[in-house]
Amino acid sequence: MNRQTLSMVFLFVATLSGMSLWFMAAAIVPDMAAESGLTETELAWLSSVVPAGFGIGALGFALLGLPDRVDPRYLFACCTFAIALLNLLLLSLPIGGPTAIAIRFASGVLMAGTWPVSMKIAVGWTIRRRGALMGSLVAALVAGQAVPYLLAWFGGADWRLAIMFGSAVTALGGGAILLSALGPHHARAAAFRTRAIALIWTDRRIRAAVLGYLGHMWEFIAFWAWVGVFASVSYSASLEPGAAVSLGKLSAFLCILAAAPACVLSGFIADRVGKGRVAATALAVSGSACVLTALTFGGPVWLTFILLIVWGAAVVPDSPQFSALVADFAPPELAGSLMTFQASLGFLMTTVTTQVAPQIADVHSWPVLIGLLALGPAFGLFFMRPVRLV
Template sequence: MIPAPQAPGKKSSLAILMAAQISGMSLWFMSAAVLPDMTSEFSISASRQAFLSSAVQAGFVAGALCFAFLGLPDRLDPRRLFALCAVAAALANASLLVSMPGGDLAIAARFATGALLAGVYPVGLKIAVGWGKEDRGLLVGMLVGALTIGSASPHLLAILGGADWRWAISVASLAAFAGGLLVLAAGLGPYHASSGRFQLRAIGEAWMNRKVRLAYAGYLGHMWELYAMWAWIGLAASISFQGWMGDSEAVAAGRLLAFGAIAAGGIACIIGGVFADRVGKETVAIIALIVSGSGAIATALTFGGPPWLTVICILIWGAAILPDSAQFSALVADHSPPDKAGSLMTFQTALGFALTFVTVQATPVLAGLLSWPGVFLIMSIGPLFGIFAMLRLKSLASVRS
């Protein structure tokens, strides 16, 4: 008799999950990364260029709200939901190859991609937190690190593909499709909990539970700067470098720096997760918020100056801008009923990305009015708000412990 295959363990499942997350999230910044090459081949208005980027955020918010209110991450097998959404998102992204760049169908495809990625990122978090409690900060940190590397990869693909933006889109679509199939091989951890029925009131925990509410507040402060920085730092850096090098060299340097800054956040996120389980998730979040806010201010002060100095400031900013994200999600999971954690983390991301829809769209407009340094100073307000929320949560936890 042939024995049944053994279910994957913790390390194998997390490795599979991280690989699937990197592959799936490679779709996020695809249009922003290849936009310079698209606009050199097709005439795309400034407003439609912005819509191509912000449509992903809008779609994600719509998808996340739908998944959260229906409780799908807690009611369905999260691996199957992840797989279905990743494969469908890959197909939506691939449709950019046959639609007019900047046209209505292309913008609709980006919206659909964002909506489907709401079944990848937060659902992946649901799977990850089921594998532990004492090391939850590290588990979520690893997954958010994978998310970040995936989000950074379009910039690298755009560099490797040169002016052939179709190649970059094709590779990202194939990777996401493969990642969706791969996640089905992961296992579910001993702390995984599911809900057998639809509970609309589960979302009420976001307001009624004070600790969850403060974790949400910190997350919103963090999201105020995160995606605006990620989406536009490559362009902003290239403008900063133009006084020191040719336009084409400045664009290439900006792309490479954007990849490096985003990837640095992914690495720092994993490191932050290691310390979060030792010194406290709130403490790691506060440190990250202080450094990221300072990085935004430093980038504003060095903008247009010697490129090496601006590069250092942006890399520090990029490294510090992300480690707190994982801890906000882990804090929501810690303070939520286990059978509601998936829905509440999904709702958390919905609120955060609703905010980014505004900030990503407004950033280039404000840059035209105030200059890029002025925008960076405005971005630093978010970390200040997040610090306040985390100090409140930390004091609340110490009083009740």
């Protein structure tokens, strides 16, 4: 195994592990609600503050230029070890209390030093094969973010067990990243000028990639955060409550995991037919699956299950291609900060969508909420036109 392949293996393991606690709260919401008496809307703060923290953290890292000025491996490792420790503190705090919410927010801030930083490391290894590499990297991220749902499913009502194993998985990422190496195309900035961020608005191609990415993010995180809940609600029309919740957890794990092979395959295709073409196709398929899921909500369990898997497979593959497009169009020494800033904008927006999702569902129903998520792909397809054929 050569140096690049070995480094990629460690990078993929680190990426899988480093972001694995993102949906931990969402995965164990039903169990925490049953124990504490808090509503799912109240517990939503444990999930929604993570993208808020991530967005603010990514904004800070981007404006300081940290992904381009320091060794990204050390930044990644420090953040993952801190996240693992913070997560363990949740075991000694009141469920859904202010301190627990603050810890989840801080974890989100630190996660900005994991996934965006891994993208900086990845693009340093190749220029011609970035579509495949970024797709594979996101596949590792997807697999990691599906882990909490798997732990919650295995742990049953014992959500504390899921918390403990989740911290161990995250700490593994810190160790793995330190075993990786930096590629021949890695560019380090001696100093970072904040005005370089203006390229996102002044470069027409970068702007189109960022706006397409924002359309993708409108549905993406809200879908992942709440898929276990609305799947359970849909299944409850045909199944007993306990069976519906259990199948909802398994469905969430499988529909998130389905994006992993889809990201890998679409990445290789993107290097042949174009990253913009692949991103546009993924947006169209995920938007269609979103609408169909809303229309068939509460119907046959098998139909909802299949639609969720299709939606889950299509909702992610555009993300790595939008990031790869930004890296392609940006100066190499600024690529890390620009991709981090792109992520910041997307996740700050998802803070709102994740938090208001259950409120909209309570007032108008889950099918209405699911239908509203389809607006994101439509927005993305419209505004990414300048790079759709790239």
